[in-house]
Amino acid sequence: MSLNRRDFLKNSAAVAAAGAVGITVPQEAQAAAAKAESKWRWDKAACRFCGTGCGIMLATKNGRIVAVKGDPAAPVNRGLNCIKGYFNAKIMYGADRLKTPLLRMNAKGEFDKKGKFKPVSWERAFDEMEVHIKKALKASGPEGVANFASGQYTVMEGYAAQKMMKAGFRSNAIDPNARHCMASAVVGFYQTF
Template sequence: PVNRGLNCIKGYFNAKIMYGEDRLKTPLMRVDTNGNFDKNGKFKPVSWKKAFDEMEKQIKKSLKELGPTGIGIFGSGQYTVQEGYAAVKLMKAGFRSNNIDPNARHCMASAVAGFIQTFGIDEPSGCYDDIELTDTVITWGSNMAEMHPILWSRVTDRKLNNPDKVKVVNLTTFTNRTSDLADIEIVFRPQTDLAIWNYIAREIVYNYPQAIDWDFVKKHTVFATGVVDTGYGMRNPDHPKFTDKERQTVKHQVSKKLSKAEGVSLAYLGYKEGDTLEMKNAKTAGKHWQISFDDFKKALAPYTLDYVTEVSKGNPNESIENYKN
């Protein structure tokens, strides 16, 4: 078995969470100076009855004004089967609404599509047995030590028994427990993963082409891209139902001025910083087309070490040179 007889520390501490000093023991609600609900107010402790009464009031208000479509549930990826069943019954049988979605649809559903398109099967490539064989472990945005303790114990065992041979690299948006074992920690800015990937790809394509298995690439690899002007474009930005802030958001969905980072990433298509990108393909979001390796190489060109360092360095106290190295 994967755990090899070890018990996960998460299970050990599950009951102890109930007695944590910083655990919330009473509801907090945003209230005004008179103690009444105010979404712009400050959090104050209230009784359970007051909290549930206010939730009931707000749900009834939305249901009356907007009907079943005015209510929705965004569920947890950690639902038990029983909790998920109850939530579906509440929404579909109770409120007569289909507005229920789990985190899984935004997380694993997209991963499934990616795995099938890339590998032809719904599972990640690789094997847990490789942990005991590898000499390099790279964790990227995973905080494996805290999120996957059983597998991390195997990584730790591999590292501690071969300290000179095995290297651990932790790419993360913040220093965490995984960093404690890592030989190299790279703290990057959130949402700049793709820029770093593009730098790595650029380094291989431009400087180490001899490392590329061209036979494999030609037989099994398809380079593709998609339209960049998909936006949303499904709503009228001048509709009277929108507030001023909502109207600005909707306008950005149909037309936007490109930032510096966006200008760089779209340079291969002829765009630059400050250009206005009109969302002309709102109804063709799934459209994509095959491109050549030369087109792919051209798109990688802007992702130099200097540029990616500028956009991705996450620790303001770290020097640029140290981050590069």
């Protein structure tokens, strides 16, 4: 289906007007949706796109996620998801999703910062990290390494990362992405909830 800008605006205006006067989705469409959903398995999960941990419901069919909605019983988001939450499953099936480590390599198959990304095994990726972390620690001490951490860490992953950096490498240079990602979320929460 092709939709130009004019048709998009006309359809959007029609939907907005219908919503304003209380017109609902036709019963046939509601019945078709309910029939499709009856074959799905719904499970609860926590959204991992940021550190907030909103409750989501995931529908699966034949082992694949087919729908996502907010969990009305979750106290954090009370059934409402942000745009990232609604598209949570898309990351699993995206064409550009990384499924294996990539390493910049030269023509000889050696690590090269200016090389091209090539798929490598997990063992090779961890071996490369080990070499470069040891090199940085030897050259600069604890100030030579840092960890820019994820807002998607579980509590246990965050604990392990803290222990690795502070006890293992003796470095306090660990920081989450909260300054970038969560700052906008907090402003949104204040305005929404």
